[in-house]
Amino acid sequence: MTNVLVCIKRVPDSSGEVLLTDDQQGVDGRYVGFTVSNHESCAVELAVQTAEATGGTVTLLTVGPSEATEQLRDTLALGCHAAVLVEAEPARLGPADVAREIAHVVREKEAAGTTYDLILLGNDAADSGDFQVGIRLAHALGRPVVNGVSTVEVADGHLTARGDGPEGEETYSLPLPAVATLLEGGVEPRYPTLKGRMAAKKVQIETRALSAEPAGASRVRLLLPPPAPSTVEVLGEGPEAAGAVADLFAKLGVTR
Amino acid sequence: MILVLIETENGAASEISLETLAFARSLAAEGGGIAIRAVVVGAVENRDALAAELGTHGAAEVRHAVGEAFTSYSGAAWAAALQAIRESTGSVVVTAAGSPRGNEVLAHLAARLDVPMAANATAFHGLAPFVVTRQVVGGAALEEMKLDQRPAIFSVAGHSWSVSPVEGASPAAWVEVTPEVAESDLVARVVSTGTKEVDHSDSLKSAKVVVGAGRGAGGADGFGAVTELAELLGGAVGVSRVVTSLGWRPHHEQVGQTGSRISPDLYIPCGISGAIQHWAGCASSKTILAINTDPEAPMMTKANYAVVGDMHEVLPAVIEELKSRGVS
Ligand SMILES: Cc1cc2nc3c(=O)[nH]c(=O)nc-3n(C[C@H](O)[C@H](O)[C@H](O)COP(=O)(O)OP(=O)(O)OC[C@H]3O[C@@H](n4cnc5c(N)ncnc54)[C@H](O)[C@@H]3O)c2cc1C
Numbered sequence: 043m044t045n046v047l048v049c050i051k052r053v054p055d056s057s058g059e060v061l062l063t064d065d066q067q068g069v070d071g072r073y074v075g076f077t078v079s080n081h082e083s084c085a086v087e088l089a090v091q092t093a094e095a096t097g098g099t100v101t102l103l104t105v106g107p108s109e110a111t112e113q114l115r116d117t118l119a120l121g122c123h124a125a126v127l128v129e130a131e132p133a134r135l136g137p138a139d140v141a142r143e144i145a146h147v148v149r150e151k152e153a154a155g156t157t158y159d160l161i162l163l164g165n166d167a168a169d170s171g172d173f174q175v176g177i178r179l180a181h182a183l184g185r186p187v188v189n190g191v192s193t194v195e196v197a198d199g200h201l202t203a204r205g206d207g208p209e210g211e212e213t214y215s216l217p218l219p220a221v222a223t224l225l226e227g228g229v230e231p232r233y234p235t236l237k238g239r240m241a242a243k244k245v246q247i248e249t250r251a252l253s254a255e256p257a258g259a260s261r262v263r264l265l266l267p268p269p270a271p272s273t274v275e276v277l278g279e280g281p282e283a284a285g286a287v288a289d290l291f292a293k294l295g296v297t298r
Numbered sequence: 299m300i301l302v303l304i305e306t307e308n309g310a311a312s313e314i315s316l317e318t319l320a321f322a323r324s325l326a327a328e329g330g331g332i333a334i335r336a337v338v339v340g341a342v343e344n345r346d347a348l349a350a351e352l353g354t355h356g357a358a359e360v361r362h363a364v365g366e367a368f369t370s371y372s373g374a375a376w377a378a379a380l381q382a383i384r385e386s387t388g389s390v391v392v393t394a395a396g397s398p399r400g401n402e403v404l405a406h407l408a409a410r411l412d413v414p415m416a417a418n419a420t421a422f423h424g425l426a427p428f429v430v431t432r433q434v435v436g437g438a439a440l441e442e443m444k445l446d447q448r449p450a451i452f453s454v455a456g457h458s459w460s461v462s463p464v465e466g467a468s469p470a471a472w473v474e475v476t477p478e479v480a481e482s483d484l485v486a487r488v489v490s491t492g493t494k495e496v497d498h499s500d501s502l503k504s505a506k507v508v509v510g511a512g513r514g515a516g517g518a519d520g521f522g523a524v525t526e527l528a529e530l531l532g533g534a535v536g537v538s539r540v541v542t543s544l545g546w547r548p549h550h551e552q553v554g555q556t557g558s559r560i561s562p563d564l565y566i567p568c569g570i571s572g573a574i575q576h577w578a579g580c581a582s583s584k585t586i587l588a589i590n591t592d593p594e595a596p597m598m599t600k601a602n603y604a605v606v607g608d609m610h611e612v613l614p615a616v617i618e619e620l621k622s623r624g625v626s
Pocket of ligand 1: 537574595
C-alpha cells in the first residue's frame with residue numbers, strides 16, 4: 043500500500059496573453075482563469091495509478107490562496123482521497139517557503155500516524171519556474187529525490203523512475219520514502235468521471251495556516267519582454283497563395 | 299571568484315555551458331576582473347582539449363571532480379562536489395546552464411546552503427545589490443530578482459548569451475579533486491541509461507523540413523493535409539502543446555520549451571499562435587513560413603514568410619500545386 047502526497051499549485055492559465063498585476067508582483071489571472079501546471083497533472087495521474095496499483099491513497103496539497111480549493115476539488119475528482127490547503131498569499135512566498143510549509147505538513151501528519159511513502163511534485167511551476175521546491179522539500183525531510191522524470195513505479199518498497207537524460211533514457215531506483223518531480227509526457231492525465239466529481243464534493247478540505255513567517259521570493263518586479271521586430275513577407279491569402287508557396291519551396295530547395 | 303559548472307557532450311563543453319561562461323565573463327568584468335573557475339564532474343574524454351576549450355571561453359582553471367561517486371549521475375552528489383569546491387575556493391557566485399542538470403544541481407546546492415537560487419537568468423544589473431533578470435512563465439514574462447546572499451546561485455537560460463571565445467587565450471589550468479560524498483547523496487543515482495534509439499523525437503529533431511500544426515488543426519482528424527505535406531517534403535510533423543494536451547497527437551511530436559527543439563531548414567507552423575514557449579523550440583529554424591487565419595498572431599509576425607488563411611484550405615491547395623509540378 044503506497045500513500046502518495048501530490049503537491050499542486052494554482053497558476054494563471056498562461057497559454058494566451060500574459061498580463062501582469064498593477065504592482066508588477068504577479069501574473070494577472072483574472073481574465074484568463076487559473077489552472078494546474080501540466081507537469082503536476084502528470085504527477086497527479088501517476089499518483090492515482092500508483093495508489094490504485096498498491097491499494098494506497100492519494101492526498102493533495104497546495105500552498106496558496108483560498109481560491110485554490112477550486113483546483114483541489116477539480117483534482118480530487120480524478121481519484122484522489124484527501125486534500126490539504128495551506129492558506130497563503132502566493133506572492134509572499136519563495137520556493138524555500140513553499141518547501142518548508144510542505145515539509146511541516148508531512149512531519150505533522152507523520153507524527154499523527156499518516157505516512158507518505160512517495161511525494162510527487164511538478165518539476166517546475168508554470169508561473170514562477172523556480173525548479174527547486176521538490177529538491178528543497180526532499181532536503182528538509184532528509185529523503186532522496188529524483189527530478190524531471192516522466193514515469194514512476196512502486197514495488198517492494200522501491201521507487202523506479204524513468205526520464206530523459208542527455209545520453210538517453212535514464213532509470214533511477216531508490217528506496218521509499220522518496221520524493222520525485224515530474225515532467226509531462228510520460229502519461230496522459232485522465233479526465234474526471236461523474237462519480238469522481240460527486241466523490242470530490244464530499245471531501246472535507248483540511249485548511250491550515252502558514253507555520254512560519256515567509257522569507258519571500260526576493261522578487262523586485264515582473265516585466266514583459268519587448269516584442270520582436272517583424273520582417274515577415276506575406277506570400278498571399280488563402281488557397282491562392284499556393285503557387286507562391288510552391289515557388290518558395292523551390293527557391294529553398296526543399297522540394298525534391 | 300565565480301564558479302561555473304560545465305556539462306559536457308561528446309567530450310566537449312555543451313553549447314549552453316559555453317553561453318554560461320560568456321555570462322560569467324561579463325559578470326567577472328563588471329566586478330573588476332574576478333577569476334572564473336570551471337567545475338567538471340565525472341569522466342572526461344580528452345582533458346587537454348577540454349582545458350583548451352574552457353580556457354578559450356574564459357576559465358582560468360578547471361576543478362575536475364573524480365571518484366566512484368561520479369561514475370553515474372546523482373544530482374545530490376554533483377552538488378556535494380560543487381559545495382566542496384566552492385568552500386575551498388571561497389567563490390561568491392556559483393552558476394550553471396539553465397539545463398535540466400544545471401537547474402537540478404544548483405537547486406541541491408541552494409537547499410544545502412539555505413540560500414536563494416534564481417533559475418534561468420538572462421541578464422544582471424549591477425553587483426550591489428546583485429539583481430538578475432530571469433525567465434518566468436516559460437519565458438513569457440521576466441522577473442527581476444535580488445540575490446543578496448552569498449554565494450549568489452543562479453542558472454543561465456539557453457540562448458540568452460552568445461558564445462564568445464577569447465582570442466589567444468591559454469588553456470585553463472587543470473586541478474583534479476576528490477570531494478567526499480555522503481552515502482545519502484548517492485541513493486538517488488542513475489542505475490542505467492538506455493540508448494538514444496528509444497527517443498521517438500530524433501527524426502523530428504533532425505528533419506530538414508517540419509510541418510507544424512496547432513489548435514488550428516481543429517481535432518485529431520485535422521492532420522491529414524499536415525502529414526501529407528510533411529511526407530511530400532520528406533519531413534516530419536511537429537505540434538504545439540495544445541495538440542498534445544488534447545491528445546490529438548503524441549507528446550514526442552511536441553515542439554517547444556517542454557518538447558523538442560528543432561532547427562530545420564524550413565518550419566511551416568500551421569494554426570499555431572507562436573506562444574513564447576513554442577517559439578523557444580523553433581526559433582533556430584533557418585526559414586519559417588507561417589500559415590494562420592490571424593495575421594496578427596505572434597507566429598505570423600515573427601516568421602520570415604506568411605500566408606493568411608485557413609490551414610484546411612491552404613494546405614490542400616499547396617499539396618495540389620506541388621503535385622501538379624511533379625513533386626511526389
Ligand atoms: C511552462 C509552459 C511550457 C509550455 N511549453 C510548451 C511547448 O513546449 N510547446 C508549445 O507549443 N507550447 C507550450 N506551452 C503552451 C503555450 O503557451 C501555448 O499555449 C501553445 O503553444 C498554444 O498552442 P497553439 O498555438 O496550437 O494554440 P493557440 O494559442 O490556441 O493558437 C491557435 C492558432 O491557430 C490559429 N487558427 C485557428 N484556426 C485556424 C485555421 N483553421 N487555420 C489556420 N489557423 C488557425 C489561430 O489564429 C491561433 O493563432 C507551454 C506553456 C507553459 C506555461
